[in-house]
Amino acid sequence: MCGHVSSTRPAVLKVELACELSQVRPAAVTARRFLLEHGCAENEALDFEMALVEACNNGIQHAAPNARHQPLCLETYCHDQFIELRLTDHTPGFDWPSKVSLPDSNSESGRGIYLIHALMDECRYLKGAGGNTLVLRKKRIRPKQTST
Amino acid sequence: MKIETEGETLRVSAVRQLGAANANSFRDSVRDSLDGTQKNIDIDLSETTFLDSCGLGALVALQKTASDRQGIVRLLNPLPPVEQILELTRMGRILEIVKS
Numbered sequence: 001m002c003g004h005v006s007s008t009r010p011a012v013l014k015v016e017l018a019c020e021l022s023q024v025r026p027a028a029v030t031a032r033r034f035l036l037e038h039g040c041a042e043n044e045a046l047d048f049e050m051a052l053v054e055a056c057n058n059g060i061q062h063a064a065p066n067a068r069h070q071p072l073c074l075e076t077y078c079h080d081q082f083i084e085l086r087l088t089d090h091t092p093g094f095d096w097p098s099k100v101s102l103p104d105s106n107s108e109s110g111r112g113i114y115l116i117h118a119l120m121d122e123c124r125y126l127k128g129a130g131g132n133t134l135v136l137r138k139k140r141i142r143p144k145q146t147s148t
Numbered sequence: 149m150k151i152e153t154e155g156e157t158l159r160v161s162a163v164r165q166l167g168a169a170n171a172n173s174f175r176d177s178v179r180d181s182l183d184g185t186q187k188n189i190d191i192d193l194s195e196t197t198f199l200d201s202c203g204l205g206a207l208v209a210l211q212k213t214a215s216d217r218q219g220i221v222r223l224l225n226p227l228p229p230v231e232q233i234l235e236l237t238r239m240g241r242i243l244e245i246v247k248s
Contacts, residue, residue, distance in 0.1 A: 021168045053200050057168045105242045108205035118236050
């Protein structure tokens, strides 16, 4: 978990994407570029992009049939100390597993949440009547300070 | 995507990305390209910049297809971001990853 919250305002990117798998990757690339523009390291931006993709895929693949017309709301926050994704979906919701493990090697599915856990430092899933919000955080890699 | 045959091996290359939006069509195209003589599938990942869990599922499905023919799937020269995903999910347990 990130124990320190900076008092400075984070940079924020808000994107809405249609409930279609083809929309996910362009949104993820936009978020990665946003993070890079705000000083994030390439590796942490790539990890964030992958977690974002898995989260969006999950939200789209499990969206309720009568909610597919509703967009997913994607918010990316770039704080000094951490980066955060807030994804609001319209799935029926589920209990986010507290312990995540890889599926059987021959399984053709079930690796998405594992990847999110592996790549991010904190995962919370908030279920609500009007939608569910997945909050993912990753600590930022701080550049080494050079002494003068 | 480009698909060629070399004896008992089907060689797949020029795959730009392998994710939820194209994983099923990728899997089906490769399967449909197998004739009675090929048992192995080589997938050149040197141009693949993105792989997600749905793409991994497609690779596992193709491994099963090859295994049914007593063959194997080899993943050739994955780029670092793709290699990281393969390592995190321990795909080396069932797929041969070759770097040259």
